Amino acid sequence: MYDVIVVGAGHAGSEAASAAAILGSKVLLITMDMTKIAQMSCNPAMGGIAKGQIIREIDALGGFSGIVTDRSMIQFRMLNRSKGPAMWSPRAQCDRFIFSLEWRKVLESNKNIDFWQDSVNELIIKRKAIAGVRTRLGVEFFSKTVVLTNGTFENGIIHIGKTKLKGGRISESPSKGISSQLYDLGFEVGRMKTGTPARIDGRTINFNVLEEQKGDIEGGNFSFLAREKITTNKSCYITYTNKKVHDVLKEGFQDSPLYNGTIKGIGPRYCPSIEDKIVTFSERDKHQLFLEPEGENTIEYYINGFASSLPLKTQLKALRNISGLEKVNIFRPGYAIEYDYYPPTQLRYSLETRKIKNLFFAGQINGTTGYEEAGGQGLMAGINAHNRANNLEEFILNRDESYIGVLIDDLVSKGVDEPYRMFTSRAEYRILLRQDNCDERLTRKAHEIGLAKGNRYDLVNKKIREKEAIIKFLEDYSIEPQEINIFLEKNRESVIKQKVKLIDIAKRPQISLKELSDTVNSFKQLIESMSSNADDLTESIEIELKYSGYIEREKQIANKISRLGRIKIYKGLDYNKMTSISTEGRQKLISKKPETIGQASRIPGVSPSDISVLLVHIGR
Numbered sequence: 001m002y003d004v005i006v007v008g009a010g011h012a013g014s015e016a017a018s019a020a021a022i023l024g025s026k027v028l029l030i031t032m033d034m035t036k037i038a039q040m041s042c043n044p045a046m047g048g049i050a051k052g053q054i055i056r057e058i059d060a061l062g063g064f065s066g067i068v069t070d071r072s073m074i075q076f077r078m079l080n081r082s083k084g085p086a087m088w089s090p091r092a093q094c095d096r097f098i099f100s101l102e103w104r105k106v107l108e109s110n111k112n113i114d115f116w117q118d119s120v121n122e123l124i125i126k127r128k129a130i131a132g133v134r135t136r137l138g139v140e141f142f143s144k145t146v147v148l149t150n151g152t153f154e155n156g157i158i159h160i161g162k163t164k165l166k167g168g169r170i171s172e173s174p175s176k177g178i179s180s181q182l183y184d185l186g187f188e189v190g191r192m193k194t195g196t197p198a199r200i201d202g203r204t205i206n207f208n209v210l211e212e213q214k215g216d217i218e219g220g221n222f223s224f225l226a227r228e229k230i231t232t233n234k235s236c237y238i239t240y241t242n243k244k245v246h247d248v249l250k251e252g253f254q255d256s257p258l259y260n261g262t263i264k265g266i267g268p269r270y271c272p273s274i275e276d277k278i279v280t281f282s283e284r285d286k287h288q289l290f291l292e293p294e295g296e297n298t299i300e301y302y303i304n305g306f307a308s309s310l311p312l313k314t315q316l317k318a319l320r321n322i323s324g325l326e327k328v329n330i331f332r333p334g335y336a337i338e339y340d341y342y343p344p345t346q347l348r349y350s351l352e353t354r355k356i357k358n359l360f361f362a363g364q365i366n367g368t369t370g371y372e373e374a375g376g377q378g379l380m381a382g383i384n385a386h387n388r389a390n391n392l393e394e395f396i397l398n399r400d401e402s403y404i405g406v407l408i409d410d411l412v413s414k415g416v417d418e419p420y421r422m423f424t425s426r427a428e429y430r431i432l433l434r435q436d437n438c439d440e441r442l443t444r445k446a447h448e449i450g451l452a453k454g455n456r457y458d459l460v461n462k463k464i465r466e467k468e469a470i471i472k473f474l475e476d477y478s479i480e481p482q483e484i485n486i487f488l489e490k491n492r493e494s495v496i497k498q499k500v501k502l503i504d505i506a507k508r509p510q511i512s513l514k515e516l517s518d519t520v521n522s523f524k525q526l527i528e529s530m531s532s533n534a535d536d537l538t539e540s541i542e543i544e545l546k547y548s549g550y551i552e553r554e555k556q557i558a559n560k561i562s563r564l565g566r567i568k569i570y571k572g573l574d575y576n577k578m579t580s581i582s583t584e585g586r587q588k589l590i591s592k593k594p595e596t597i598g599q600a601s602r603i604p605g606v607s608p609s610d611i612s613v614l615l616v617h618i619g620r
């Protein structure tokens with residue numbers, strides 16, 4: 001008898017099991033293959049635009065995706081540095097094998113987690129509440145709550161040209177039984193697809209003709225616990241498809257499961273296959289490809305941008321027409337996979353299903369795509385499963401405090417009609433939800449529930465205090481022209497004629513706080529006396545100073561919306577009686593059952609005037 005059973009040790013399941021166990025639940029993690037814990041099914045990389053922010057949020061909350069990424073990192077880059085700080089996004093290439101091993105170590109080091117290698121094929125349900133699971137080996141386990149995180153495995157079918165295999169990933173069995181049981185219980189079950197490129201033999205790549213892409217020289221990291229930046233030296237390489245490659249690929253279309261109607265599931269718009277790309281962007285005669293190392297100690301490379309389910313022969317012939325890959329050998333072919341998902345509008349904001357009490361869903365089965373999106377949901381489902389098992393309140397994050405909040409709110413209130421991937425454009429409060437301040441946004445909250453432990457909490461408090469001290473110094477310190485004018489001239493900035501507060505210099509768009517500290521001795525001494533990482537402090541303060549206008553405006557809007565948005569809609573509210581609500585609005589409100597005014601306002605089809613009617617009604 002467990003508090004929480006987690007089914008599947010992918011990215012969602014690993015975070016879920018870890019969070020629930022840290023909070024004190026007795027957890028059983030059941031997964032098909034214990035050598036594939038947190039396996040990176042597709043590219044060996046974590047983070048990227050908006051996804052990097054999610055990893056840092058998971059870390060700030062006390063999850064492990066960031067720490068494991070740091071431990072397995074072979075290259076770090078901060079993407080979008082040339083854009084505003086809302087867009088800066090950390091990304092890491094990881095050693096796929098070490099990533100999985102490090103996750104296993106994290107989970108095994110937690111005494112509250114038991115493991116069982118097996119496939120769950122039935123849920124045990126009693127009086128509309130989950131009671132446990134039954135496995136393929138016929139073993140029954142009982143628990144107060146269950147978190148399902150089956151990823152791409154439920155009724156998975158793999159396609160390579162005309163070849164069709166049953167599987168959850170290549171060389172792995174599919175999961176069977178759960179979808180049909182859920183369907184019989186009245187759940188909606190849908191079908192999606194995704195794809196992955198071939199992995200190739202690095203010894204057969206001609207690197208001499210390829211463009212090298214190095215990591216950031218200064219390095220970087222994901223976890224707020226890491227004091228030093230990690231510098232690594234593994235490069236990626238860039239090459240391009242060409243007209244000949246496209247012609248070869250087109251030859252295979254007749255045997256393509258995508259184009260001959262075999263694949264019915266909807267694919268990810270933002271990770272299209274190469275065949276999709278040459279059809280959708282037929283005017284382009286080349287597409288960029290990134291060759292990414294699979295690890296530090298392997299010769300295997302991943303071809304980012306070349307996902308394909310075309311016949312193996314076509315894949316190989318096309319690849320050999322690409323510059324640098326003329327003699328390439330394939331280790332594993334690209335393939336597409338179709339799998340079941342459960343439309344997430346069937347969930348509460350805690351990720352518990354509305355139909356079956358104490359049953360939670362997280363990750364790819366909710367119609368998302370990506371390790372980061374899965375990890376974020378897993379963490380939240382793990383927390384909420386623990387809370388439910390212990391009669392504690394739901395733990396929900398709002399849209400103005402995290403990307404994870406945006407993700408879950410979008411899933412539950414809007415649903416998905418294609419694999420959902422996070423983007424900065426999905427968040428209305430981008431400048432608040434930056435990668436540098438996830439700890440300031442979330443760690444105290446996670447500490448309150450017992451997930452972010454002492455050290456993490458102390459570090460963020462120290463960071464906040466030290467930032468305040470630095471800003472106070474900048475506000476108080478008056479700088480003389482002779483102390484700063486040479487520096488200003490060097491930076492092509494207008495010189496000062498009389499004393500000014502240092503903060504006014506720091507706020508100038510072209511002035512770097514780090515360079516300013518190198519110029520003003522007492523400022524440098526103050527930063528060096530701080531225990532937080534000096535670069536992190538100056539980066540974070542610089543963003544807050546230079547973007548203070550935008551940040552304030554977003555905060556005001558968020559406060560206003562959250563004041564109204566938090567108003568709860570009582571259960572059993574009869575929308576049919578509210579005749580002033582539009583017909584579309586009423587249908588959507590009845591089907592989505594929002595729990596707050598905020599959620600109601602984000603449902604497509606519910607207009608601002610519908611919300612006004614609702615507010616008047618609730619006020620009454």
Ligand SMILES: Cc1cc2nc3c(=O)[nH]c(=O)nc-3n(C[C@H](O)[C@H](O)[C@H](O)COP(=O)(O)OP(=O)(O)OC[C@H]3O[C@@H](n4cnc5c(N)ncnc54)[C@H](O)[C@@H]3O)c2cc1C
Pocket residue numbers: 007008009010011012013030031032033036037038039040041042043118119120121149150151152153154168169174175176194195196271335336337362363364365368369370371374375
């Ligand atoms: C071929 C392929 C291509 C992909 N391409 C992309 C891409 O381009 N971009 C992108 O962002 N993401 C891509 N992904 C998706 C990415 O891998 C997932 O988003 C992510 O891994 C989801 O995490 P998860 O934890 O939900 O599920 P998974 O990582 O799939 O983990 C599921 C886990 O559950 C276990 N499991 C399943 N069923 C059972 C059961 N019944 N009993 C016990 N254990 C079970 C499995 O063994 C596995 O360990 C791709 C995935 C695949 C397979």
